[in-house]
Amino acid sequence: MDRSELNDLAQRERASWKPARLHCCTASGCLATGAEGVFKAMKQAITDKGLTDRVQAVGVGCLGLCGRGPLVQLAPQGPLFEQVSAEQAPSMVGAAVGESPHAAILDTAHPFFSSQLKIVCETSGEIDSERIEEYLALGGYRALHMALTEMTPAEVVQTISQSGLRGRGGAGYPTGLKWATVAKMPPGPKYVVCNGDEGDPGAFMDRSVMESDPHRVLEGMAIAGYAVGATQGFIYVRAEYPLAVERLRKAINQAKKLGVLGSGVFETPFDFRVDVRIGAGAFVCGEETALMASIEGRRGSPRPRPPYPAEMGLWDRPTLINNVETFANVPTILRKGADWFASIGTEKSKGTKVFSLTGKVRNTGLVEVPMGTSLRHIVEVMGGGVEGGSVKAVQTGGPSGGCIPAEFLDTSVDYESLAQLGSIMGSGGMIVMDQTTNMVEVARFFMEFCMDESCGKCIPCRVGTVQMHRLLSKIAEGKATSTDLALLEQLVPMVSETSLCGLGQTAPNPVKSTLRYFRHEYEERLRPMTSTNGRVPLPLRLA
Amino acid sequence: MSVVTLTIDEKIVSAQEGQTLLDVARENAIDIPTLCHLDGVSEAAACRLCLVEVVGTSRLLPACVTRAAEGMVVHTTTPKLVEYRRMILELFFTERNHVCSVCVANSACELQALAASQGMIHVRLDYLHPHLPVDTSHQQFGIDHNRCILCTRCVRACDEIEGAHTWDVAGRGIHSRVITDLAQPWGEATSCTSCGKCVQACPTGALFRQGSTVAEMQKDREQLAFLVRARKEKQWIS
Structure with a gap:
């Protein structure tokens, strides 16, 4: 396929779109509340009313406000209906031809929607997640075509470096630097790996991106493959995301059929194949070295770094590993330019970040905001705050992150500010806690x-986490003394400094941050020391 | 091959490029404790006892896999490292049932020796007291999971020196344990050649020769390194 065929196809697709499109969210969140029934009922109602040439029902990706699903949007620029039932389907079809609907309408001028800036989620919720033609109609694969025909691999790397994009998996390593490192390794087999093993409790951004817009991730990977000189890509998805796996596989087949993946992409000499690899239920496989071991078919356990994957990765070959969201940013950066991307966000954190807003917050769902937005804006304005109460803390970064107390809600969301507060950006999980939350229990849960x-x-991770969990349980149950708390405080730095991989190194973070901001909650649960309940505290240095 | 100079514990030493810090330290009689390291097999970097401080790096680095580099300044026994090593040993002792007085490897056990040499004289954390089996289905050897510290030396020795890969690790986290073949009794593991290399590799009394009683299980850990050297360098003298 060449440029004109690509344009033709996109034009033909757009021309085939009916004047009114009913976008029904078919991502996991809405499917769980019955979106499939709504979608079928809408299709049926369109046929029944004889409106097949004026209205079409489209199963799109995530529409954002997952807590109010199933969501249906009348496009273009129509109302967004919430908590739709199959019975309401005919009424919505009616709304598409100007009748007044009998379904609750969400205010799309609410900050939850209006404060968002969509780059990663640009086309999710706009297109049928299972048809490549719809992605093409909205400019999909143009960036890949442009990279292959108008840019050298070095220019692509240069663009990504200039954009200031940083890894969205949590650590925030500069993406351009990573690409440049892999690109500079001597020629030979290289690999591109997409980390879709999202496992943090409360995080579902990557799932949503893979389910809603699988082609965007594939396009990003193909561009990366061209930039670093790799011809094989792997997407590692956890088995708990069957819909993402299904849609990715479908997307890969469609892309191969059209010649935008596989041998001779866009009739250039560039080959790029992508295979899906499915996790087997281990959180640690989100750690890059364990992930690679798992792809190779070995036990998913990490190994020390260096050597880093960029130097010695899959089958000991240079390997580029990026997160789903990182790859999803790439096509837009190429299309709109590095300067445009760099103009969004803060000085050190560019672009946007997708967060999954969950917990005791009014509006739960997915939000994509520019870096530098304040936590308060996300939680209290966009999220609508806590129902009948106030925010006590916000947990970011899952089990590797920390709890940020309400007094720091004005902190801007970027890699450095969150790290300064003892938390991390993480992959984007954001759990809101209200005043009833017991912080010792939170620490115990994550431990x-x-x-x-x-x-x-x-050993520090294997046994250290067990011992910390025992101590936390003891404290939570009111059975601990100050000796136990002192022991816990000695284990925290020890486990984080001596563990082999990121899991163990960051496992004590929730304890560390709750101790830092909510120490009194620990202390008020301690029992006084008596001769029978506590061992005598021993000095730190023995012998 | 080029040579680099570095400082370990205020001592200026030279090393071949690519040599690990552990190697260099031992050549220069600087003792860095280890448990999962075994001469002749690959490194696991799992016991974390050989962690050292390198000036200019905020992270602690495992000496067994960190390569010596020109101008490196390494500290192997700072107060922090000493404290962490003791705590790591504490964790080992709480994890399973290490009762030295009734162990076949009493007085010939690396874990026991390290506890003494590192000054770990007291365990402040709770003992986990797991219920673990002892497998004596093999004709000559046995495994007592109560003594296993999951250093995976047996796994690596079996795979890399004997080439049988009878041993592996199953389960995860605190439930991990070493298994033979597909977790069947050792006596039924058909890939086992009964060479006994795993027994020699084991740092504790987890793997033993049948019939050994308390403190009788002496191990010849040099034998494995000797074999590897003999094969690689065709030198049959130790």
Whole structure:
């Protein structure tokens, strides 16, 4: 396929779109509340009313406000209906031809929608997630075509570097630098890996991107492949995301059929194949070295770095690993330019970040905001705050992150500011907690998670998490003394400094941050020391 | 091959490029404790006892896999490292049932020796007291999971020196344990050649020769390194 065929196809697709399109969200969140029935009922109602040439029902990706699903939007620029039932389907079809609908309408001028800036989620919710033609109609694969025909690999790397894009998996490593490192490795087999093993409790951004817009991720990967000189890509998706796997596989087949993936992409000498690899239920496989071991078919346990994957990755070859959201940014950066991207966000954190807003917040769902937006704006304005109460803390970064207390809500969301508060950006999970939340329980919950998910390779993580969990349980149950708290505080730095991989190194973070801001909650649960309940505290240095 | 100079514990030493810090330290009689390291097999970097401080790096680095570099300044026994090593040993002792007085490897156990040499004289954390089996289905050897520290030396020795890959790790986290073949009894593991390399590799009394009683299980850990050297360098003298 060449440029004119690409344009033709996109034009033909757009021409085939009916004047009114009913966009029904068919991502996991809405499917769980019955979107499939709504979607079918709408299709039926369109036929029944004889409106097949004026209205079409489209199963689109995530529309954002997952807590109010199933969501249906009348496009273009029509109302957004919430909590739709199959019975309401005929009424919405009626609305598409000007009748007044009998369904609750969401205010799309609300900050939840109006404060968003969509780059990663640009086309999610606009197109049928299962048809490549719809992605093409909205400019899909143009960036890949442009890279292959108008740019050298070095120029692509240069563009990504200039854009200031940083890894969206959580650590924020400069993406351009990573690409440049892999590109500079001697020629030979290289790999591109997309990390879709999103496992943090409360995080569902990557799932949504993969389900809503699988082609965007594939396009990003193909561009990366061209830039670093790789011809094989792998998308590693956790098995708990069956819909994402299904849609990615479908997308890969469609892309191969059209010649935008596979041998001779866009009739250039560039080959790029992508295969899906499915996780087997281990959180640690989100760690890049464990992920690679898993792709190779070995036990998913991490190994020490260096050597970093960029130098020695899959099958000991240079490997580029990026997160789903990182790749999803790439096509737009290429299309709109590095300067445009760099103009969004803060000085050190560019672009936008997708957060999954969950917990005790009014509006739960997916939001994409420019870097530098304040936590308060996201939680209280966009999220609508806590129902009948106030925010106590916001947890970011899942089990590797920390709790940010309400007094720091004015912090801007960027890599450095969050790290300064003892939390991390993380992959984008944002859990809002209200005043009823017991912070010791929060720490215990995340420690239990890490304990269960530890691979068992290194001792500090394998046993340290168990011991910390026991101490936290003791404190939570009111059975601990100050000796136990002191022990816990010694284990925290030890486990984080001595563990082999990121899981163990960050496992104590929720404890560390709750101790930092909510120490009194720990202390008020301690029992006084008596001769029978506590061992005598021992000095730190023995012998 | 080029040579680099570096400082380990205020001592200026030379090393071949690519040599690990652990190697260099041992050549220069600087003791860095290890448990999962075994001469002759690959590194796991799992016991974290060999962590050292390198000036200019905020992270602690495992000496067994960190390569010596020109001008490096390494500290192997700072107060922090000493404290962490003791805590790591504490964790090992709480994890399973290490009762030295009734162990076949009493007085010949690396874990026991390290506890003494590192000054770990007291365990402040709760013992986990897991219920673990002892497998004596093999004709000559046995495994007592209560003594296993999951260093995976047996796994690596079996795979890399004997080439049998009878041993592997199953389960995860605190439930991890070493298994033979597909987790069947050792006596039924058909890939086992009964060479006994795993027994020699084991740092504790987890793997033992049948019939050994308390403190009788002496191990010849040099044998494995000797074999590897013999094969690689065709030198049959130790």
